[in-house]
Amino acid sequence: MNLIETLSRSIHQHHLKEPLNFWCGARVQARSAGNAEPVYEPATGRVLCDLPPCGAEEVDQAVRSAHAAYLKWSRLSGMERGRVLLEAARIMRERLVDIAKVEVVNNGKTLTEAKGNIHMAVQGIEYFAGIAPTLAGQHIQMPGGCFAYTRREPLGVCVGIGAWNFPLVLAVMKSAPALACGNAMVYKPSPMAPITAVILAEIYKEAGVPDGLFNVVQGGAETGSLLCHHPMVAKVSFTGSVPTGKKVMEMAAKGVKQVTLELGGKSPLIIFKDCELENAVKGALMANFLTQGQVCCNGTRVYVQRDILPQFLEEVVKRTKAIAVGDPMLDGTRMGALISRPQLDKVLGFVKEAQKQVLVRYFIHGDDMTCVKEEIFGPVMSVMPFDTEEEVLQRANNTTFGLASGVFTRDVARAHRVAENLQAGTCFINNYNTNSVVVPFGGYKMSGIGKENGQAVIEYYTQLKTVVVEMGDVQSLF
Numbered sequence: 001m002n003l004i005e006t007l008s009r010s011i012h013q014h015h016l017k018e019p020l021n022f023w024c025g026a027r028v029q030a031r032s033a034g035n036a037e038p039v040y041e042p043a044t045g046r047v048l049c050d051l052p053p054c055g056a057e058e059v060d061q062a063v064r065s066a067h068a069a070y071l072k073w074s075r076l077s078g079m080e081r082g083r084v085l086l087e088a089a090r091i092m093r094e095r096l097v098d099i100a101k102v103e104v105v106n107n108g109k110t111l112t113e114a115k116g117n118i119h120m121a122v123q124g125i126e127y128f129a130g131i132a133p134t135l136a137g138q139h140i141q142m143p144g145g146c147f148a149y150t151r152r153e154p155l156g157v158c159v160g161i162g163a164w165n166f167p168l169v170l171a172v173m174k175s176a177p178a179l180a181c182g183n184a185m186v187y188k189p190s191p192m193a194p195i196t197a198v199i200l201a202e203i204y205k206e207a208g209v210p211d212g213l214f215n216v217v218q219g220g221a222e223t224g225s226l227l228c229h230h231p232m233v234a235k236v237s238f239t240g241s242v243p244t245g246k247k248v249m250e251m252a253a254k255g256v257k258q259v260t261l262e263l264g265g266k267s268p269l270i271i272f273k274d275c276e277l278e279n280a281v282k283g284a285l286m287a288n289f290l291t292q293g294q295v296c297c298n299g300t301r302v303y304v305q306r307d308i309l310p311q312f313l314e315e316v317v318k319r320t321k322a323i324a325v326g327d328p329m330l331d332g333t334r335m336g337a338l339i340s341r342p343q344l345d346k347v348l349g350f351v352k353e354a355q356k357q358v359l360v361r362y363f364i365h366g367d368d369m370t371c372v373k374e375e376i377f378g379p380v381m382s383v384m385p386f387d388t389e390e391e392v393l394q395r396a397n398n399t400t401f402g403l404a405s406g407v408f409t410r411d412v413a414r415a416h417r418v419a420e421n422l423q424a425g426t427c428f429i430n431n432y433n434t435n436s437v438v439v440p441f442g443g444y445k446m447s448g449i450g451k452e453n454g455q456a457v458i459e460y461y462t463q464l465k466t467v468v469v470e471m472g473d474v475q476s477l478f
């Protein structure tokens with residue numbers, strides 16, 4: 001079977017179910033088909049469907065349906081909420097391969113990676129199902145037998161706005177902790193990868209969440225801004241680019257709504273000459289090529305200590321050339337398709353610009369090249385030599401981003417010293433992109449605000465109420 005045949009088979013098998021909006025516990029047709037944008041299958045360029053954006057009325061319906069569900073759901077105990085979430089995880093695990101295939105069709109990433117992503121989503125739901133019963137306050141003794149206690153309460157209706165690079169994982173990483181804490185959510189996926197969020201909505205429903213607890217509204221910037229401005233929305237959790245993140249923060253500020261922002265990065269990976277070279281090479285590939293390089297925390301600025309640069313480059317180039325590029329639905333493929341033709345053009349533009357700048361490199365220092373400074377979001381690794389630890393730390397931190405970082409060395413003291421001095425929300429030692437639902441994830445500097453994953457995320461989906469109790473008589477000054 002040739003490539004085209006294989007791809008048509010995959011589209012046929014994973015036929016799309018519409019409509020893709022979901023609120024009040026059911027799929028909902030958009031009111032108007034006007035302004036619909038095509039959704040493409042990245043691997044073939046075929047149109048999968050036309051996606052009409054939700055307008056003000058639909059956004060309002062979704063938010064109101066979320067609010068009604070929140071009133072019921074927030075009264076349940078953590079144990080009860082956890083039980084429903086565990087059921088959702090069980091259903092998702094059962095359908096893991098089918099969901100992964102839909103993700104491949106809609107995103108272009110390989111089936112191998114998509115399966116890993118859905119597995120991570122299942123783990124995310126399980127993890128937060130386990131956290132739900134542990135939510136608790138504090139008891140504080142005060143003078144005269146008086147005391148206070150704190151209650152960890154949900155925020156209400158939370159909005160999730162997602163990017164296209166990890167469609168289902170992002171929907172889960174926002175909704176699972178939100179729901180575990182007693183909130184409801186209205187989620188807007190990226191219009192480029194809108195399909196799996198509604199599958200998640202159906203799974204939650206099947207697992208037993210109240211109708212309206214998790215809703216999906218489709219659309220782009222306009223729908224997103226309607227959500228951010230809606231007065232019944234308490235919080236916005238956003239994943240995407242820095243410029244859009246700034247707009248979301250501005251809109252949320254108008255209603256003094258909380259925000260979590262997971263934005264872009266240009267993360268440094270530092271490889272010292274005392275490293276285990278083979279692991280460092282493997283780490284650099286894992287830091288750059290997952291999901292065709294469209295990963296926010298990728299280590300795209302690779303600094304290699306000068307003595308080992310030639311061996312490192314030789315090995316990286318050899319292994320990169322051997323990457324199996326092709327039909328993402330095939331098990332053996334290790335690199336699929338970029339999300340869209342414009343994204344491909346953008347990535348190629350960076351490469352062309354770099355080639356020009358290399359020709360005039362006596363005038364442009366390596367770190368000043370455009371491809372070293374800006375987030376490319378494609379499979380492009382920049383490798384630069386360095387001499388000393390002090391120098392490389394200064395260069396690594398010389399960026400407005402601060403999402404992640406990495407270091408390869410056999411020197412334990414150096415590893416922890418470098419981790420301490422890198423200005424980034426995560427530092428990987430002797431590996432890269434080993435993210436997990438059990439550890440906090442979030443950026444420093446312009447890479448974002450707040451954390452997702454791990455116990456830390458609870459802070460961002462709850463508010464703390466203090467209850468102060470008088471046990472004696474009121475001592476009045478008046």
Ligand SMILES: NC(=O)C1=CN([C@@H]2O[C@H](COP(=O)(O)OP(=O)(O)OC[C@H]3O[C@@H](n4cnc5c(N)ncnc54)[C@H](O)[C@@H]3O)[C@@H](O)[C@H]2O)C=CC1
Nearest residue numbers: 162163189190220221224225240241244247263264296377
């Ligand atoms: N760091 C990361 O995780 C990501 C970074 N990016 C970067 O951003 C570039 C552009 O990709 P996009 O998908 O256009 O990212 P984007 O940041 O514009 O979009 C992300 C999400 O925000 C929504 N959105 C856009 N404008 C909005 C607004 N005014 N109000 C509310 N929501 C809004 C989009 O519909 C999408 O759901 C990529 O080429 C890449 O460099 C993209 C996705 C993820």
